[in-house]
Amino acid sequence: MKISAIDRAVARTEELFQIIRLKGQIPIMEIRADVLPLIQEATEDASVFPLLTALQTKNDYLYRHSVAVSAIATLIGRWMGLPDNESAMLTVGALLHNAGKMRIPEAILNKEGPLDQEEFDLLKKHTVIGYELLEKTVGLSKRSALIALQHHEREDGTGYPLRLPGSQIDPLSKITAVADVFHAITSHRVYRNAAPFHQMIGNIYNGSLGRFDYPIVHTFTKRLMNAMVGSEVTLTDSRRGRIVLVNPADPTVPLVQVGSEFIDLSREPEVNMVAVYG
Structure with a gap:
């Protein structure tokens, strides 16, 4: 582009x-x-x-x-x-x-x-x-x-x-x-x-019910999050990792690798991304 x-x-x-x-x-x-x-x-x-x-x-x-x-x-x-x-x-x-x-x-x-x-x-x-x-x-x-x-x-x-x-x-x-x-x-x-891209992706996705067409929002969110695969992130507990996989059911909570550990954000609601780099 x-x-x-x-x-x-x-x-x-x-x-x-x-x-x-x-x-x-x-x-x-x-x-x-x-x-x-x-x-x-x-x-x-x-x-x-x-x-x-x-x-x-x-x-x-x-x-x-x-x-x-x-x-x-x-x-x-x-x-x-x-x-x-x-x-x-x-x-x-x-x-x-x-x-x-x-x-x-x-x-x-x-x-x-x-x-x-x-x-x-x-x-x-x-x-x-x-x-x-x-x-x-x-x-x-x-x-x-x-x-x-x-x-x-x-x-x-x-x-x-x-x-x-x-x-x-x-x-x-x-x-x-x-x-x-x-x-x-x-x-x-x-x-x-x-507002940061990743934060607004989540806000739109989670606030879309009843306001925006769900298939459109889901497609948009999934594509944007797929573009973030490989990007480094900082989590709410200050750990740094990288996005390795997007959850097809909810693209806003991907699988994140921190060292040798894999964190499924869909299963850990108390942990979120606070920053995405690159």
Whole structure:
């Protein structure tokens, strides 16, 4: 994976999103020509964590987040075995999942701190605004547009804007929701620090019941944890070891080797990983 592909995609996304802000139009031809090929290039490499590192935000959260969600969703879709036509809808829809935010006042988007309720209610309208922008764009599928509308919906019906149950949420939107949350909570923001990858993998997996589609979360978690096999870890009791095997039933509690001892974290609930290296 060429890290420069991500940076170039982010820079071009920032330029093109200004058209959305100023004109209320999606420059879909330019996006397909200039941005989507870079995302495809970046996700063709099998090295997951260099990609995730490249996707970490700098001073460009809104635009890098859009590229990151598209890249992560594309990977999940590939791991889920999506056909090429659905994968293409997913990549572009995930890139534009926050397009509606470009029509939200910048004072709210750039606020240094949590939003108050009135501001948050206004921000939530980005889902409907984004859907309306994408739905009227020639050359974009209805399913890509639904991603903008539904990426904050949840399986248990507690999401927004329509409080849809899981049975009424498009599968592409479900994939984007997982990618969106994962990148958001592993990114540095003005008002909080990023959480470690391994910690957030566990948090998403263990907190997914009722909120996110379980097969999607399980596939995503298993793939990320498999990428950690061989990595050194520090456990809660300060011992150092390395991950040697991922538990297929619960990928967040792998088998860890410490010296000549093998520790099955699924059988020792009082022992957890506190750091993963490499």
